[in-house]
Amino acid sequence: MPEFQPFLITHQPLDPAPLVAYAQAPTDGAVVTFAGVARNHVAGRPTASLSYEAYAEMAVPVLEQIAAEAAERWPIGRIAVHHRVGTLAIGETAVLVVVAAPHRQEAFQAAAYVMDRIKEIAPIWKQEHWADGAAEWRE
Amino acid sequence: MITIQIRLFAAHRDIVGRPELTLAQPAGATLGEVWAHLVVEHPALARYTGRLLFAVNQQFADPTTVLHDGDEVAFIPPVSGGAAVL
Numbered sequence: 001m002p003e004f005q006p007f008l009i010t011h012q013p014l015d016p017a018p019l020v021a022y023a024q025a026p027t028d029g030a031v032v033t034f035a036g037v038a039r040n041h042v043a044g045r046p047t048a049s050l051s052y053e054a055y056a057e058m059a060v061p062v063l064e065q066i067a068a069e070a071a072e073r074w075p076i077g078r079i080a081v082h083h084r085v086g087t088l089a090i091g092e093t094a095v096l097v098v099v100a101a102p103h104r105q106e107a108f109q110a111a112a113y114v115m116d117r118i119k120e121i122a123p124i125w126k127q128e129h130w131a132d133g134a135a136e137w138r139e
Numbered sequence: 140m141i142t143i144q145i146r147l148f149a150a151h152r153d154i155v156g157r158p159e160l161t162l163a164q165p166a167g168a169t170l171g172e173v174w175a176h177l178v179v180e181h182p183a184l185a186r187y188t189g190r191l192l193f194a195v196n197q198q199f200a201d202p203t204t205v206l207h208d209g210d211e212v213a214f215i216p217p218v219s220g221g222a223a224v225l
Contacts, residue, residue: 055148055213058197121192121199123215125149137150139190139217 006080007063009056009124014093019080023100028077030104032111036095038088046131051087052094055123059083066117070110076101079114083124094126141166141208143173149216151191154183164206170195171202174214190217 004022016033024031038050067079077100084094097114101107118124126138145160152158155177164173170193178184192215193200206212 053149055146055194055197055215058194058213061197119218122218123148123192123194123213125216125218127149137153137216139150 006078007060007067008082009054009059009085010082011084011086014082014084014096016093016096016098019082019096019098022080023078023098025077025100027102028100028107029102030107031098031100032104032107034095034097034111034115035093036115038090038092038094040090042128047090047128048131049087049089049129050094051127051129052083052085053125053127054083054085056085059123062122063118066114066122069117070099070113073113074101074106074110076106076110079110081114081118083118083122085124087129140164141168141206141210143206143209144211145173145177146211146213148213151184151187151214151216154181168206169202170200170204170206170212173206173212174202177214187214187216191215 004018006022020031020033040047063081070076070079080098082096088094097111099107099111101110127135128138129135140163142161142163145162147155147158178188193202194213194215195204196211
């Protein structure tokens with residue numbers, strides 16, 4: 001088994017179990033798992049699939065930076081973030097954010113913060129493939 | 140002269156038509172100057188001016204950053220709209 005990587009950009013389908021196992025420690029009473037999932041519509045327009053592209057060499061250090069920012073703001077434990085790239089069918093998981101903390105408020109807040117920051121600065125882009133055949137980068 | 144590698148992603152790559160460019164620039168060229176050069180060659184990029192992030196060698200950087208020979212430059216289109224705070 002390769003060593004578990006807490007921050008990862010991958011073409012492979014995402015599974016939350018290893019992230020939870022990595023993050024959880026005996027001192028933590030809360031583990032929040034957020035999954036961002038490909039949905040079948042955007043503002044009422046049907047989507048057929050989504051694709052994600054990343055500047056992977058930079059995205060991983062940025063995910064580490066975002067986790068460090070969260071750890072400065074809340075008393076939390078470990079964080080893991082895996083982001084999928086490539087083409088995703090509707091219902092597939094695009095991103096997993098797992099945050100462990102002694103208490104749930106901090107775990108929820110830090111998980112929301114990490115996800116917001118990913119959408120602000122992580123060099124990862126989403127393209128919507130509409131059901132009518134057109135495609136558009138989300139900006 | 141210096142030679143830099145430019146990485147292009149998402150809509151930028153679609154506009155330019157390729158994922159990477161190698162560009163010769165005068166010594167002392169800045170990130171912002173290289174972006175301006177690209178916009179002249181590919182006017183459809185102009186709508187990203189003021190909305191993109193810059194990186195040099197995988198680190199976020201300011202448009203005033205002076206480039207060096209062999210640098211890898213990335214012009215990062217907006218990832219979810221709105222201005223980012225680094």
